[in-house]
Amino acid sequence: MSLVVMKFGGSSVGTTERMQRVAQRIIEKKEAGNKVVIVVSAMGDTTDDLIDQSKLLNPNPPAREMDMLLTTGEQISVALLSMTIHGLGHQAVSLTGWQAGIRTEDVHAKARITDIKPERIFKALEEGNIVIVAGFQGMTEDGEITTLGRGGSDTTAVALAAAVKADVCEIYTDVDGIYSTDPRVVKNARKLDEISYDEMLELAHLGAAVLHPRAVEYAKHNNVKLVVRSSFTHNEGTSVKEEAVMEQGVVVRGIAFDKNVARISVLGVEDVPGVLAGMFGALAESGIDVDIIVQSGVQGGKADFSFTVSGDDRERAIAVIESIRSKVPYLETTSEANLVKVSIVGAGMVSNPGVAATMFKAISSIGVSIKMVSTSEIKVSCVIDSEPLGDVVRALHTAYGLDTAEQVFVGGPQDRR
Amino acid sequence: MSLVVMKFGGSSVGTTERMQRVAQRIIEKKEAGNKVVIVVSAMGDTTDDLIDQSKLLNPNPPAREMDMLLTTGEQISVALLSMTIHGLGHQAVSLTGWQAGIRTEDVHAKARITDIKPERIFKALEEGNIVIVAGFQGMTEDGEITTLGRGGSDTTAVALAAAVKADVCEIYTDVDGIYSTDPRVVKNARKLDEISYDEMLELAHLGAAVLHPRAVEYAKHNNVKLVVRSSFTHNEGTSVKEEAVMEQGVVVRGIAFDKNVARISVLGVEDVPGVLAGMFGALAESGIDVDIIVQSGVQGGKADFSFTVSGDDRERAIAVIESIRSKVPYLETTSEANLVKVSIVGAGMVSNPGVAATMFKAISSIGVSIKMVSTSEIKVSCVIDSEPLGDVVRALHTAYGLDTAEQVFVGGPQDRR
Structure with missing residues (x-):
């Protein structure tokens, strides 16, 4: 039995239909005999809508209160996803960042994860649940709610995968995986089967928006096996790992x-x-x-x-x-x-x-x-x-x-x- | 210096303009030399919107997940209200139910408050903050998020007032106070200056929707001085207390x-x-x-x-x-x-x-x-x-x-x- 962390971004759960499809996908993974921990971002435009609402009241709000506000977006996602899975006849439990034991430094808007205490996740998994954790958020030692900043949900997924010693951390996106270059520019661009952490880091810093650099760094540091794949197809995706095989005679990955x-x-x-x-x-x-x-x-x-x-x-x-x-x-x-x-x-x-x-x-x-x-x-x-x-x-x-x-x-x- | 708990319902903070007005009202109270603890409900239709969204995904969702979902409504309110107060140049800190130390029994959708540990509220008050607590919610001993059911924010306000030994708990509503009967039916209906807990309890049970019976019971049990008043005017409102004075020769309150x-x-x-x-x-x-x-x-x-x-x-x-x-x-x-x-x-x-x-x-x-x-x-x-x-x-x-x-x-x- 494998332990798999699956992360879904906001656009993957942006509509009722997509939410249903993601739930189905998760259930497939569970029924294949895996223990499953899910990380979800806020749905579609939720975060932007909340920001717009706040600007009307205070164009320059304190970061602490912004974190209080924005973390509701992921809490809504995890609750709705859990309900959807229940509706399909499976057991699930949603957890906020603090409930999942995600501790961060005492900084708002861009906190770093300092520690994860996964006891509650393990307990819920033991009870047969699909465990759904709110991405992008954590709590300080003092019980303050924090957010991890841009790409935070990727980081949550990787950090959780490291903490629960998952066999793999799957990042589900709009695309099939990492490409040799932007397929919209080069028709012959091809999906890579593998890429090294360092290469991925460079690509991520260079604007390939699929994975956030901080998440890649965390994965490299903790040797978490990452797979980037599509939430819309069952294609294999791209593995991100320490040593990625290169084809004979090829020195440039992308x-x-x-x-x-x-x-x-x-x-x-x-x-x-x-x-x-x-x-x-x-x-x-x-x-x-x-x-x-x-x-x-x-x-x-x-x-x-x-x-x-x-x-x-x-x-x-x-x-x-x-x-x-x-x-x-x-x-x-x-x-x-x-x-x-x-x-x-x-x-x-x-x-x-x-x-x-x-x-x-x-x-x-x-x-x-x-x-x-x-x-x-x-x-x-x-x-x-x-x-x-x-x-x-x-x-x-x-x-x-x-x-x-x-x-x-x-x-x-x-x-x- | 008095310690005042002020509770505002969802319609009092339902628009940007109303939120600003409530913030101003709170600041007045603070500037008059009081320590101020605020309890807010979810804004306007937020709760109904969340329920509608959930029904699309699961017509019969688990109560635990519903609590996870609905508590975001109050978290959004407190964050936005805090930002608004900051925008007006005053210090404020928003707290979720669990952050405010509100413990409940292990029941979803209609939990009762079992205990409040107000240390964090006191600390924030000492630091000069207006403290804004999310109504309607709490946490079990096991860290599960719960809601208090109908009238929950009134109950939160009264329970907090008891826990922090507030001098008064002011419930702000759409109306001036408690009336001798419905002014829409009887033109001569008059606002009562005082009413006893027991009378208020009967009226509340009889459909006078201004105060929830559970909150009145809690106030009676803990001898919390309640005042029901309008969030739109500065009229005095109605005091709810143990012994309310009756006019000479009048035996019916309402x-x-x-x-x-x-x-x-x-x-x-x-x-x-x-x-x-x-x-x-x-x-x-x-x-x-x-x-x-x-x-x-x-x-x-x-x-x-x-x-x-x-x-x-x-x-x-x-x-x-x-x-x-x-x-x-x-x-x-x-x-x-x-x-x-x-x-x-x-x-x-x-x-x-x-x-x-x-x-x-x-x-x-x-x-x-x-x-x-x-x-x-x-x-x-x-x-x-x-x-x-x-x-x-x-x-x-x-x-x-x-x-x-x-x-x-x-x-x-x-x-x-």
Whole structure:
């Protein structure tokens, strides 16, 4: 008998019909002889509706009260899902985050899970129940209700899987699994059977919205076997694990891209200690997320460097830089919007020279110039103009041999002979 | 410095504007130098909406899961009210039932409060907060979320007032207070300054929906000073207490009526022990509330008796009686719908002979015949035809001297000289 954690997102339970389908799916898993722990997000637009309601009363509400408000969304989901399962003749018990023993640090809106005391879950499982836990929420030592922030339900699922020592943590989504790149851009994009935690982490940070990076980190740290799969089909999905098998001769796992990127360059900065810390500290304090940072060297005691932010933050970021000019002197700033960051990710590239060169060549071969480059052990990112993004991604997909996918067999097992 | 519990119902916080007004009202109380604990119900139609949603998924959901679902309504209210108060520049902390230390018995949908551990409320008050507690909910010893059933938020308010030893528990409603009778029926109906717990209990049971009987019982038992007042005006309201002052010469406090009453008579019942228990036990098991029961004597070993139920339950009640005919033999049943029960209530009547006679005379003087009579120490109820109810109530109001109200002074204190 296996112990399985299944996580369903808000859109999977957004309508009565979908809720019924998810319940059926869960019952199938139970009837196949598994113990089942479910994690659910708030239904459809519930969270947004609650936020809208709160803004009418206080445009800037305290985070503690926002957590009180928003956690009701998941509580509604778990109660309704449990009722649905009961309606289909099976036993289920819903639990809030605090009832499920999920302890977090004493921070609102983005708490981290510190501990899970799963006794109550075990007891309910022993009694033959399907256990349904509200995602995204927990409780501090002092009994304060907290939320885990973006991607919180994924994190709840992974943390619960680790705490109850589940055999697998299945994340159900709108898509079949993790793809080599966005199928809307590259027709030949293919679903990956496996991917490593590190590769998944890079892809998640790069905007592949399927899994939240924090959940992937938690899974990696606790060695939880993750499977990303569709809540609408019974296809196999993508396994996320420590060591993922690579096909012969393939070094790149997938290609990600991030639109609406702006580059800001600060030229002629006095090269004194603390300059970078001052500048990026000021940006962080203003809540501006900086992605790539490139410094190109120092000449005559002055340095030029460039960084990227979301296109929405471009003007604010420039204002911040100007506001600290007296503390961090520089000659001028330049900036450019409407850029994209395209990245190749693959654990194999660290031992394969020339991977980056292949990327630069593929991009330049279609006449696109590269504005910034950033590399890590398993990733190369290039910032380029947003047009023609599709051509660039398709060129890279081909250049790294990702088009020549294994054949996808349609039909029953006999076809696979 | 006084400690005040203020309770607001769902309609008082049903819109953004009303929520703002309630917040303002609470802040006034705080700024007048009081410590303030608030109890709120779910906003407007929230509870009904949640019930509707659940019915789509399971027409007969488990009570435990229903409690999980419905308690979110009050959690949303307290969070939004707290945010609103913060938006107006004051400190507030919202608490769920379990956070407020409200323990209940292990029953769903209609749990009774067994204990309140108010440490957390005291701590939040000490820190200068307005404390906002979700009504209608609590937690069992095992950490299960429960609801208190109908009128639960009133009960929460009274129980909290007892636990924190509040100086007063103010119940804010749509009306100015408790009236001598329904002002929609009798233009001269007047607001009572005071009423005793027992009188309030009778009136509450008689359909005066302002306060739930369970809350009144709790207040009486714990000697909590209750005030019923309007959330829309600053009028004084009605005090509910142990001994309420009566005006000279007035023995009836108020007149209540209950529409949609049906009478069922069972004739020629074999007078053997256990007959009544069998019949009313069967009705209770079928969930039918029986109100007045009258037995008119035994003749020749057979008894006739009559009882009233809600008009909606009439046919079901007759079916139950027929279904047990083999165990409880009788000759026949008769029944009549579209009746009303009109009642006079007053603690003084026990020592005043002739109070009932005045009632019978007033009713018969306008040509209405009385079908059933039931009396208690502080109440006389008559079941009559539903027309002309207004004339009957007005006649009684006059007969008991309730029209000759004390003058109501409008304006400032100088007018009272």
